[in-house]
Amino acid sequence: MIDISTQLLGFRLRSPLIAASGPMTSDFAAIERLAQAGIGAAITKTILLDASINPRPCLYRGKGYFLNTERCSTISLQRWLSNELPKLKQLDIPIIASIGMTPAEVEQLAYPIVEAGADMLELSIFTSYDDPSPMVEAIRRVKKAVDVPLSVKLSANVHDIVEFGQAVRDAGADAISAIDALKAGLHVDLETKYPAMLEQGFGRISGEAIKELALYHVAQLAHYVGLPLIGTGGVMSGIDSLEMISCGAMAVGVCTALIVNGPQSVTTINEQMMQFMHEHDLDTLDQLRGKVLTRIDFPLSVEERREYERQQTDASKRVAIIEQDECTRCQTCQRVCLYGAVEKREGRFFIDPSLCEGCGLCVSMCPVGAIHYRGEDGEY
Numbered sequence: 001m002i003d004i005s006t007q008l009l010g011f012r013l014r015s016p017l018i019a020a021s022g023p024m025t026s027d028f029a030a031i032e033r034l035a036q037a038g039i040g041a042a043i044t045k046t047i048l049l050d051a052s053i054n055p056r057p058c059l060y061r062g063k064g065y066f067l068n069t070e071r072c073s074t075i076s077l078q079r080w081l082s083n084e085l086p087k088l089k090q091l092d093i094p095i096i097a098s099i100g101m102t103p104a105e106v107e108q109l110a111y112p113i114v115e116a117g118a119d120m121l122e123l124s125i126f127t128s129y130d131d132p133s134p135m136v137e138a139i140r141r142v143k144k145a146v147d148v149p150l151s152v153k154l155s156a157n158v159h160d161i162v163e164f165g166q167a168v169r170d171a172g173a174d175a176i177s178a179i180d181a182l183k184a185g186l187h188v189d190l191e192t193k194y195p196a197m198l199e200q201g202f203g204r205i206s207g208e209a210i211k212e213l214a215l216y217h218v219a220q221l222a223h224y225v226g227l228p229l230i231g232t233g234g235v236m237s238g239i240d241s242l243e244m245i246s247c248g249a250m251a252v253g254v255c256t257a258l259i260v261n262g263p264q265s266v267t268t269i270n271e272q273m274m275q276f277m278h279e280h281d282l283d284t285l286d287q288l289r290g291k292v293l294t295r296i297d298f299p300l301s302v303e304e305r306r307e308y309e310r311q312q313t314d315a316s317k318r319v320a321i322i323e324q325d326e327c328t329r330c331q332t333c334q335r336v337c338l339y340g341a342v343e344k345r346e347g348r349f350f351i352d353p354s355l356c357e358g359c360g361l362c363v364s365m366c367p368v369g370a371i372h373y374r375g376e377d378g379e380y
């Protein structure tokens, strides 16, 4: 029996998927649709003391990425307190209210928002790229005001996410959501000579383009900080979601996928996760959680962590090898090899181990996955 439920801060989520703060969690009706589609929990659009006004346009779907200039919730605090949050409390999923942006503001917001029905809070605090102290101060104040679990949203725009993660952990945060959409991207239309975001020009990037960046930051936080993580950024499919879990996430935030593929994508992603787990004999997410972390060589010193190019590498030789049974003779490996290591003999392709630098390019470009590594400790 495949079980995709997960535990987060004392709550059992039926799916690890959490709707990340965004337009798909803008009010009760939007979150109810996601709950019907099988979401595990939802984080509201960030609530401030004053309702925000968005530039128009504020959303742009590009190929393999998403741009937005959305501000925070456009709904008034009063409406959240009297209408949306009390109704959300009736849903059978945990509701995490996102609040921002300054320590003084979240201190005022926390108590009434929890009273109105939020099960947990997520802090979205404005900081400069090198100073987590506003987050630390915000946590301190909110912890005094309420006793629900508290997550903090982190961005990959900061100079060292581990330093921020450790600071919020030490200040008493119970979990971390990472990463936020990235600042910033610009799409231009050469025909009109306008940027896609007509009013502001540039916007935050999310979606497919940021997944690998998100996985890296989630893995860093899992290893160096150790708080429960809502791994967020570029998750569009069940495989993406399981990748997040393999990097140590307890739950998986989704935003762009819900916007571009609709609430039903929750059902699809849940099914895709179960399909993969079925095919790989996995019964629970715990069997996969953090597995990739054990294969990452995390630097011990802060200097090497911040500039990993300085890290000493293991010089053990690793070369590529072609599985002849799987090769379709497409010639890609020979075309791309920068070291002339792939030769063609009698219509078949072979890699000369004395020339192969083990760079990995052909392994990642072979369209049928016919190239593997052979290292000192075997083949994989």
Ligand SMILES: Cc1cc2nc3c(=O)[nH]c(=O)nc-3n(C[C@H](O)[C@H](O)[C@H](O)COP(=O)(O)O)c2cc1C
Residues within 6 Å of the ligand: 020, 021, 022, 023, 045, 046, 059, 066, 068, 070, 071, 072, 073, 098, 124, 153, 179, 180, 181, 206, 207, 208, 210, 232, 233, 234, 235, 253, 254, 255, 256, 257
């Ligand atoms: C249109 C849009 C609006 C967003 N609004 C918020 C917000 O109000 N508060 C917040 O913390 N994050 C906000 N985010 C960031 C998302 O919660 C998420 O961290 C980010 O988009 C990366 O995930 P994704 O690639 O699945 O979209 C927003 C993202 C998008 C695309």
Ligand code: SF4
Residues within 6 Å of the ligand: 322, 326, 327, 328, 329, 330, 331, 332, 333, 334, 349, 365, 366, 367, 368, 369, 370, 371
């Ligand atoms: S890229 Fe893969 S399929 Fe194509 S020739 Fe090389 S090994 Fe064969």
Ligand code: SF4
Residues within 6 Å of the ligand: 319, 320, 336, 337, 338, 339, 340, 341, 342, 351, 355, 356, 357, 358, 359, 360, 361, 362, 363
């Ligand atoms: S791993 Fe790099 S060097 Fe070796 S055969 Fe492939 S492309 Fe050439």
